[in-house]
Amino acid sequence: MTVRIGVIGTGMIGRDHTRRIAQVLAGAEIVALSDYSPEAAEKAKADFAPGATVFATGEELIASSEVDAVLVCSTGSTHEAYVLAAIAAGKPCFCEKPLATTAEGAKRIVDAEVADGRRLVQVGFMRRYDAGYRMLKRVVDEEIGTPLMVHAAHRNPSVPESYVTPMAIHDTMIHEIDVLRWLLDDDYVSAQVVYPKASKHSHAKLADPQIVLLETAKGVRIDVEIFVNCRYGYDIQCEIVGEEGLARLPEPMAVTRRLDAKLATPILTDWKDRFVASYDVELQDFIEAAAKGTASGPSSWDGYVAAITSDACVEAQEAEGRIVPISLPQRPSLYA
Ligand code: NAP
Numbered sequence: 001m002t003v004r005i006g007v008i009g010t011g012m013i014g015r016d017h018t019r020r021i022a023q024v025l026a027g028a029e030i031v032a033l034s035d036y037s038p039e040a041a042e043k044a045k046a047d048f049a050p051g052a053t054v055f056a057t058g059e060e061l062i063a064s065s066e067v068d069a070v071l072v073c074s075t076g077s078t079h080e081a082y083v084l085a086a087i088a089a090g091k092p093c094f095c096e097k098p099l100a101t102t103a104e105g106a107k108r109i110v111d112a113e114v115a116d117g118r119r120l121v122q123v124g125f126m127r128r129y130d131a132g133y134r135m136l137k138r139v140v141d142e143e144i145g146t147p148l149m150v151h152a153a154h155r156n157p158s159v160p161e162s163y164v165t166p167m168a169i170h171d172t173m174i175h176e177i178d179v180l181r182w183l184l185d186d187d188y189v190s191a192q193v194v195y196p197k198a199s200k201h202s203h204a205k206l207a208d209p210q211i212v213l214l215e216t217a218k219g220v221r222i223d224v225e226i227f228v229n230c231r232y233g234y235d236i237q238c239e240i241v242g243e244e245g246l247a248r249l250p251e252p253m254a255v256t257r258r259l260d261a262k263l264a265t266p267i268l269t270d271w272k273d274r275f276v277a278s279y280d281v282e283l284q285d286f287i288e289a290a291a292k293g294t295a296s297g298p299s300s301w302d303g304y305v306a307a308i309t310s311d312a313c314v315e316a317q318e319a320e321g322r323i324v325p326i327s328l329p330q331r332p333s334l335y336a
Pocket of ligand 1: 035098
């Protein structure tokens with residue numbers, strides 16, 4: 001079966017996912033496109049999917065009998081309504097992060113999916129599909145004994161002036177929030193944020209760097225450094241300390257040079273290059289599940305838990321070092 005896919009939102013990531021489904025992946029075709037700006041949808045059609053229909057609205061695209069499954073790649077604030085419409089139409093839906101911009105919105109999606117009784121939603125937490133994180137998970141699960149501590153870092157060379165303190169959680173650390181929970185098979189119970197000396201490259205509305213301290217239900221302590229003006233490169237670090245040993249996320253593959261009296265390995269500078277291969281794997285997974293009328297991978301529940309955790313982290317950012325508890329509702333059996 002070829003899954004007929006409609007893409008809502010043909011901006012940066014929506015265009016790239018359209019290209020990957022049209023040109024790289026197997027088992028699906030792009031039959032429909034929609035964007036707030038019709039020119040963007042027409043351009044994606046001309047570049048990657050000449051046979052696709054451009055719909056004036058995402059709602060019409062979801063309702064079309066030509067569309068089997070939906071990709072929601074529009075601006076974050078629009079995700080919830082489109083995902084709810086896809087669930088109501090009984091169509092598998094891949095939603096870029098965030099699932100919704102509030103925990104209440106994500107809960108509405110979980111409730112709708114549970115009421116429908118089957119998994120239809122995959123959230124775009126692509127790190128779970130990264131080869132390095134998958135290798136790390138296998139070693140954590142099988143070799144280093146019970147995890148005790150995690151030291152992680154998310155560093156960007158720089159960010160635009162419009163990037164302010166809460167975005168360090170909602171836009172940056174959201175990926176650590178999901179992937180560490182998945183790596184440890186655990187849930188968070190509290191968050192605390194502490195601020196080192198601020199970088200001179202920061203500004204009045206951005207505390208940078210910051211350290212987020214999380215505690216899990218199993219008692220693991222996690223520190224995540226978020227440093228979005230680190231200057232030297234885009235650098236993702238993750239080290240898990242277990243009872244029997246320690247495991248580190250592999251560095252991206254790069255050629256080491258012995259040149260000009262230096263031993264050097266390049267570091268990436270653009271986040272888009274870091275997890276590029278994982279987007280292919282995550283969407284192939286979506287296509288294979290959608291062909292069976294369902295979804296796999298990161299679920300609505302994971303998107304909901306990430307939203308609750310993000311809210312607690314943002315509260316902790318403003319709480320002058322106070323520890324903010326995180327409590328989750330009972331996990332529905334659909335997500336066991
Ligand atoms: P973008 O370039 O701004 O693209 C968003 C597109 O959606 C724009 O063309 C926008 O049109 C359109 N849009 C806005 N409202 C819409 C609506 N109601 N219906 C249909 N289209 C609408 O943003 P992006 O960087 O691609 O990001 C899109 C989403 O993907 C965000 O939620 C972002 O967090 C997520 N993302 C995830 C990753 C990841 O690593 N997983 C990476 C990048 C982005 P206008 O420009 O005319 O408003």
